[in-house]
Amino acid sequence: MDNLNNLMQGFEDVIAPMNLLLALIGVLVGTAVGVLPGIGPAMTVALLLPITYGMEPVQAFIMFAGIFYGGMYGGSTTSILLNTPGESSSVVTAIEGNKMAKSGRAAQALATAAIGSFVAGTIATLLLVLVTPVVVDFAVSLGAPDYFALMLLSFIAVTSVLGASRIRGLISLLLGLTIGLVGIDTVSGQQRLTLGVPQLADGIDVVVVAVGIFAVGEALWVAAHLRRKPVEVIPVGRPWMGKKDWKRSWKPWLRGTAFGFPFGALPAGGAEIPTFLSYATEKRLTKHPEEFGKGAIEGVAGPEAANNASAAGTLVPMLAIGLPTNATAAVMLAAFQSYGIQPGPLLFEREASLVWVLIASLFVGNLMLLLLNLPLAPAWAKLLQIPRPYLYAGILFFASMGAYAVNAQPLDLFLLLLLGLLGFAMRRFGLPVLPLIIGVILGPRAELQGRRSLQLSGGELSGLVGGPVSYAVYTVIVLVLVWPLVRRFVVRPRTSPA
Amino acid sequence: MLAVSACGATADKAESGSGNTGDKPVTGLRIMVPNTPGSGYDVTARTVAQVMQDSKVASGAQVYNLPGAGGTVGLQRLVNEKGNGKLAMQMGLGVVGSSYTSKSAATLTDTTPLAKLIEEAGAIVVSKDSPYKTIDDLVTAWKKDPKKVAVGGGSSPGGPDHLLPMQLAEAVGIEPKKVNYISYDGGGELLPAILGDKIAFGASGFGEFLDQIEAGQVRVLAVTSEKPIDAVKDAPTLVDSGIDLVFTNWRGIVAPPGITDEQKKTWVDSLTTMHDSEQWKAELTKRGWTDAFITGDEFGSFLKEQDKSVADLLTELGLA
Numbered sequence: 010m011d012n013l014n015n016l017m018q019g020f021e022d023v024i025a026p027m028n029l030l031l032a033l034i035g036v037l038v039g040t041a042v043g044v045l046p047g048i049g050p051a052m053t054v055a056l057l058l059p060i061t062y063g064m065e066p067v068q069a070f071i072m073f074a075g076i077f078y079g080g081m082y083g084g085s086t087t088s089i090l091l092n093t094p095g096e097s098s099s100v101v102t103a104i105e106g107n108k109m110a111k112s113g114r115a116a117q118a119l120a121t122a123a124i125g126s127f128v129a130g131t132i133a134t135l136l137l138v139l140v141t142p143v144v145v146d147f148a149v150s151l152g153a154p155d156y157f158a159l160m161l162l163s164f165i166a167v168t169s170v171l172g173a174s175r176i177r178g179l180i181s182l183l184l185g186l187t188i189g190l191v192g193i194d195t196v197s198g199q200q201r202l203t204l205g206v207p208q209l210a211d212g213i214d215v216v217v218v219a220v221g222i223f224a225v226g227e228a229l230w231v232a233a234h235l236r237r238k239p240v241e242v243i244p245v246g247r248p249w250m251g252k253k254d255w256k257r258s259w260k261p262w263l264r265g266t267a268f269g270f271p272f273g274a275l276p277a278g279g280a281e282i283p284t285f286l287s288y289a290t291e292k293r294l295t296k297h298p299e300e301f302g303k304g305a306i307e308g309v310a311g312p313e314a315a316n317n318a319s320a321a322g323t324l325v326p327m328l329a330i331g332l333p334t335n336a337t338a339a340v341m342l343a344a345f346q347s348y349g350i351q352p353g354p355l356l357f358e359r360e361a362s363l364v365w366v367l368i369a370s371l372f373v374g375n376l377m378l379l380l381l382n383l384p385l386a387p388a389w390a391k392l393l394q395i396p397r398p399y400l401y402a403g404i405l406f407f408a409s410m411g412a413y414a415v416n417a418q419p420l421d422l423f424l425l426l427l428l429g430l431l432g433f434a435m436r437r438f439g440l441p442v443l444p445l446i447i448g449v450i451l452g453p454r455a456e457l458q459g460r461r462s463l464q465l466s467g468g469e470l471s472g473l474v475g476g477p478v479s480y481a482v483y484t485v486i487v488l489v490l491v492w493p494l495v496r497r498f499v500v501r502p503r504t505s506p507a
Numbered sequence: 508m509l510a511v512s513a514c515g516a517t518a519d520k521a522e523s524g525s526g527n528t529g530d531k532p533v534t535g536l537r538i539m540v541p542n543t544p545g546s547g548y549d550v551t552a553r554t555v556a557q558v559m560q561d562s563k564v565a566s567g568a569q570v571y572n573l574p575g576a577g578g579t580v581g582l583q584r585l586v587n588e589k590g591n592g593k594l595a596m597q598m599g600l601g602v603v604g605s606s607y608t609s610k611s612a613a614t615l616t617d618t619t620p621l622a623k624l625i626e627e628a629g630a631i632v633v634s635k636d637s638p639y640k641t642i643d644d645l646v647t648a649w650k651k652d653p654k655k656v657a658v659g660g661g662s663s664p665g666g667p668d669h670l671l672p673m674q675l676a677e678a679v680g681i682e683p684k685k686v687n688y689i690s691y692d693g694g695g696e697l698l699p700a701i702l703g704d705k706i707a708f709g710a711s712g713f714g715e716f717l718d719q720i721e722a723g724q725v726r727v728l729a730v731t732s733e734k735p736i737d738a739v740k741d742a743p744t745l746v747d748s749g750i751d752l753v754f755t756n757w758r759g760i761v762a763p764p765g766i767t768d769e770q771k772k773t774w775v776d777s778l779t780t781m782h783d784s785e786q787w788k789a790e791l792t793k794r795g796w797t798d799a800f801i802t803g804d805e806f807g808s809f810l811k812e813q814d815k816s817v818a819d820l821l822t823e824l825g826l827a
Contacts, residue, residue: 055544058553152705193576195690198608198664198826207583210576210609276699331718332698339693343550349793355722416574464689465705467654 012138019365023373028071032370035072036377039079043095044087045411050080051336058344066348067363071370073344077337078130078371081280081320082378085122085313090115090392091404093224095411097215098280098316100446101288103223105301105308112304115390120250121258121306122313123382128259129266129314130375133321136270137328138368144274144322145329153461154475156277158482160455163282165486166289167447174439181440184431185448188213196460208420217412218449221425222442224408226432228401233433235397249387258310261291265314272315273322276334277458280319281450287311321371328356328364532566533777538760539596541581542574551624551758552597554790555781562784564777577605577665579613586613588763592770595621599758603810603817604665607827615814619766620807622778623759625791626799628732629671630713630739632725634704642728642748645708646679653685659706661697661715663690664826665817667756668697671710671731673820675745678752683824701725712756713739714795731755738795757799759806775802 022028042053054073061069084099089106102122109118136144167182191202192212203209250258265287272278291307292298301308326332333339350360357364393400412425435442459473466472474483538556540549552570559565573581578598585596598615606614631642639645649656653676660668669690673683689706691697698716701709702724709725713736719725720739727742731754735744745752762774781787782800791798801809821827 052544055549149699149702152700152703193609193663195663195692200609207576207580207609207611210579211574276696326699330698330702333693340544346794347550355718417572418575418580461689464687465657467687 015361015365016138016369018362019367019369020372022067022362022366023071023369028068028370029373031068031072032075032374033377035075036079036082036374036381037075038072039076039081040083040086040378040381041079042076043080043083043085045083045095045407045414049096049336050076051340053080054337054340054344058340058347061344066345066350067366069344069348070341070363070367071374073341074367074370075374075377077320077341078317078374078378080337081130081317082123082126082382084316085126085309086119086389087407089118089122089309090389091224091400091407092227093404093408093411094216094219096280096316097219097450098284098319099313100219100223100281100443100450101284101312102309102316104288104443105305108302108304109306109309110304110390110393114304114306115393116387117250117254117306118304118309119386119389120383121254121310123379123386124250125258125262125265125310125314126317127375127379128262129269129318130321130378131372132263132266133270133273133318134368134371134375137321137325137371141325141329144271144325148275148326149330150476151275151478152476153458153465154473155478155482156275156458157455157462157473158479158486159282160451160458162482162486163285163447163451164455165489166286167444167451177438177440178444181435181442182444182448185218185445186452187448188218188445189449189452195457196464206420208416208418211416212453213424213449214415214421215446215449216415217421217424218428219446220408220412221428222432222435222445224404225425225429226436226442228405228408229429229433230436231397231401254306257297257306260294261287261307261311262314264290265311266318268311269315269318269320270322273319273334274325275322276326276332277454278319278322278334279454280316280323280335283315283319284312285447285451287315324368324371328367331356532563533773534566535593536565536568536774536777537594538568538570539581539585539594540570540572540574541578541596541598541602542572544572548578548597548599548758550794552760554794555597555624555760555778558784558786558790559777559781561786562781564780564784576609576611577663578602579605579609579611582606582611582615582618583613585761585763586617589765590767591763592766592773595760595762595774597758598761600667600670600756600813600817601662601665603813604667604670604821607818607821608663608665610827615761615810617764618761619764619771620803620810621760621762621771621774622782622802623757623799623806623809624778624782625796626755626757627712627714627797628730628736629667629710629754629756630716630730630742631675631708631710631728631745632701632716632720633708633728634701635724635726636704637708637726639708639728640726642743642745642750645728646750648707649676650679650681653681654687656707657687657689657705658708658710659689659691659697659700660710661691661693664688664824665821668711670817670820671754673824674752674754674816675710675731675750677820678745678750683820717795755799759810761810771803778802 053076084096085102088094088099088103089110092103092107094100094103106118191209193200193210268283268287272283288308291311292301295307323334323338326334327338333342412421462472538552540552542548556568556570559568573584581596588594603615633639658672662668669688672686676683676686697709700706713730716725727739729745729748730736730742731745733753818827
């Protein structure tokens, strides 16, 4: 294979000591910004751009690739340990991951996240080498109706995280959808629920919502109970993954990769939706349904693999047709341009060596991240031995810093506190918090794609269906909705498995 | 903020002698970028600061981001910094539009215009499989049924890619209100919609499509500049095609209201020296920017004219 030869050449270039050092700096910086909520890889690459002007393009991209992957690894750490997602794509990880941490299995959660990220990253990068042209043609053929169908499927998947009480889950989802409405409507340009505050015109950042509801809400909840309960220190437990953990993790890693990669490659796919779908799938397929909601390792392994695979998928349209599908890719695209390189359909021909070095550096960076994160997992887990008052004071500090860092708006701190109170109230009244976050992420996208479909069809309802993927997805939706009914009425009740 | 203004007030006495001649670098300048790092405005401002540094016009000019509401959060701050001669804001046509769509209390007519730096012509593009071969084909079909001929652009209502098709519609006699404009999140989302024939045509800066044009994946029906563009030689201008419209998306720099003439002169002189430097010329070539340098009052009247035409159009659309 020609591509594989090129890739080997790329590896030879990456192995140079200077390049390895830059890759290491990249993954370290990436992990650091991933850990800090609010500061994402996109902003970091943008701020580093001026510094890299003096470097060779190849060297700059080796570093950026490290930051890109490092951010995805780091995001899960705070999700698991502190219930504070660093990025919106690691929100789902917090559900099971933090429960695992609280029951003394933090190291296992971190390890399955790290290994899962490595497995997914490696497979997805390999796919990047092999299938790029096919995936791009497919991605471009998708239109608004296809995306709308995918959003509907995601909403169905959400029902699996609604919790024990459907009505409470739906209330939470509706709260999220409402928060998602805030801002200028992109279709008509009208302001919605902004109360005349100009800072609200861009909407409320998902990171602020997630950090407020999860971290601040949790800190307030713990503070409210601290006096009544004796102060207990969370046990750290065994530092390594056991045989059973491996056995329960490897399938979710692969399935997560299968969800993440295609979504990353889609122009409006993103890293969040595949994590929802992965979580819903694992919950459905698991042999240990009783553990879900209490710290099931599958619920960490799957979504973490999904968000890393999606990161690699993002590079497919960027390298192949110069199409950025997320903020980090957009900034990397700007970096290409600042070196006088025009990414696009001709990139692979014109700058072949640069592209292959970039791809080779993804493999190297991924391996470095695994070697860096695995030994660190038990060390990170010890963070939880900090007595709770200090631990939660630290969480509040990082949460506020993260929320402020998103847009440098003091208003975001007030919003954070308000959302924290909401999160506290929701815990008080037993409302699950996850549907809210999903509402904030999915609501605006579903609305946009739905309305765009209708705009394209000139207002005809038939415009909501169309395109190969939409048919396939609607079929899946029907099957998912109808199957339980069919099973209940048609199939004779035998010994039910769960 | 107080500290910054105070320092600005004491420092300008010291350099009122030196700023004009340009022999000593101006210090303490700050350029605000009203949107996120990595955006077009951000890259422009950071390049300006870098070139100012390299050509010894100003030393340590600082660039910072204050994003929000399409640039109007930054605009409001700039207007509040009345009399601060050390501060300037990177802006462009997009901020003009959003100052109306987000119903901002502060407007660009409140600011002190310093200089227009660069501009980019727009392009009307279709996919290679599109039935429209010329701009005439497109306009004929568009006039017949504006609702069915959907146009996509990479900006939200009020932004440059929205203003372009609206002005084009007006120029060919279609009521802007009837235009079926679909807003995409930047050129990255717009491109697949064009390639996949989801929309009838796209309107955006021509730089977004250079590579796709070369690869033959998209066809440019017309460019919106006064003269044809070297990079897309085959495409006629709108004017050459008999449509009376010239449209460019431009970027410039404005200062807070109420600064002294001296302070304004320091800025304009610094920017002029920056613009005349070899480094800036190299940056223009490297980034594919078109030089469109005008300063002071000339930029002021240009800005006023743009402000009015955007305001009229958006009022007609019910957005202002």
